[in-house]
Amino acid sequence: MxxxxxxxxxxxxxxxxxxxxxxxxxxxxxxxxxxxxxxxxxxxxxxxxxxxxxxxxxxxxxxxxxxxxxxxxxxxxxRAMPPVRRLASDRFARKHRAGSDGKAAFLVEAEKAGYTADVDQLRIFRDKASEGVAERLRLPLGSELVVRERRYLANGRPIEIATSYLPAVIAGGTAIEEPDPGPGGIYARVEEVGHQLTRFTEEVGARMPSPNERKTLELGASVPVLTVVRTAFDAADVAVEVCDTVKVASAYKLEYDFPAR
CATH class of the missing domain: 1.10.10.10 (Winged helix-like DNA-binding domain superfamily/Winged helix DNA-binding domain)
Known part of the structure; x- marks a missing residue:
């Protein structure tokens, strides 16, 4: 008692x-x-x-x-929510998305934490690059993009919303514009069309969610979120994707492993 x-x-x-x-x-x-x-x-x-x-x-x-x-x-x-451990130095390793059963990074991380992972509220559409996205992708303002918006769930509970922006000259007409992009997710498809990924940059922040984010993530009024804006580059140092994510702060541990040089 x-x-x-x-x-x-x-x-x-x-x-x-x-x-x-x-x-x-x-x-x-x-x-x-x-x-x-x-x-x-x-x-x-x-x-x-x-x-x-x-x-x-x-x-x-x-x-x-x-x-x-x-x-x-x-x-x-x-709430029974052990955090999803997001290991930045390993999450986009090619080994996770290789082969016919390759998995996207979120699915790998959520399953390691013991969750059943899922994705819903998926929207795929063409749009014009805004100033911030165009700058990160090194494209002219208004360039055509393929945009993927989705919400990530752990045991049926929303913990993240993410929006990926890819140049239409790379992603257009590929499985990236399909609801299921296939094994390994969109990065596997990017590599299939000749853009082997070599590095990523991330900008991490924290803030209170907007009213729309609070509704989508089903949050109380006092729950903060983490923001991570990631840019992916290929072997020629071409920016091939910007991914803007909003994460429930209590649902994640962000882990970074880097050498001392």
């Missing part, structure tokens, strides 16, 4: 914040384990001697922090 403290009537914090703090402490200490159900609103109301709305405000605060998630008809559960 979960043991929770009582409200401190001398505390300046409103009761709902004190309740949120006590539940947060129970989660941090492991008294409420990942995947475990929180006590019901009725049980919490009786334990703390407060109105049901006070308990609801406390739960909403924890949901906004990404610590718990509500499941319709079942209750509120501690």
């Amino acid at each position: 979960l043991q929770l403290g009582q409200l401190d009537r001398t505390d300046d914090r409103p009761p709902y914040r004190q309740i949120a703090a006590l539940l947060r402490e129970a989660i941090d200490l492991g008294a409420l384990a990942p995947g475990e159900k929180l006590p019901s609103e009725t049980a919490l109301t009786q334990h703390f001697g407060v109105a049901r709305m006070t308990v609801r405000h406390a739960i909403l605060e924890l949901r906004g922090e990404g610590l718990v998630a509500a499941e319709h008809g079942r209750g509120v559960f501690v």
Whole structure:
């Protein structure tokens, strides 16, 4: 049986914040384990001697922090989200996408973390290069691009949205414009048309999500995101893709391995 403290009537914090703090402490200490159900609103109301709305405000605060998630008809559960470890120095290695069963980087990483990985909300279309994308791809402003937008899921839960921009002169008319680009993903197809990948650059940032990103990623109001903008280059140092990703910060560990020179 979960043991929770009582409200401190001398505390300046409103009761709902004190309740949120006590539940947060129970989660941090492991008294409420990942995947475990929180006590019901009725049980919490009786334990703390407060109105049901006070308990609801406390739960909403924890949901906004990404610590718990509500499941319709079942209750509120501690989020069970061990992070996906994103090893930048290995994730685009050719060995992962080689052969008929080659996999894209996200699928490899998510499966290593024990998740069932999936992709949805896929959109593929032609567009004109904006100033920022054109600069990264070293193309004239307004050059035609093939654009792939998608959302990545881990165990059915959205953890990342990504948009890839590729020059139409490279990707146009290839399987990159198909919903399923085939084994190894779009990088395998880029190499098949003669652009062997040799290096990547990444710009990493952190911020609060936009309203549309928050909706797409199903985030609470106080959950931050990581941003990673990657540019892929071939052996001739031609920029062949820009990928703009927005990741749920709590769902990832970014790992970089590089030599000391």
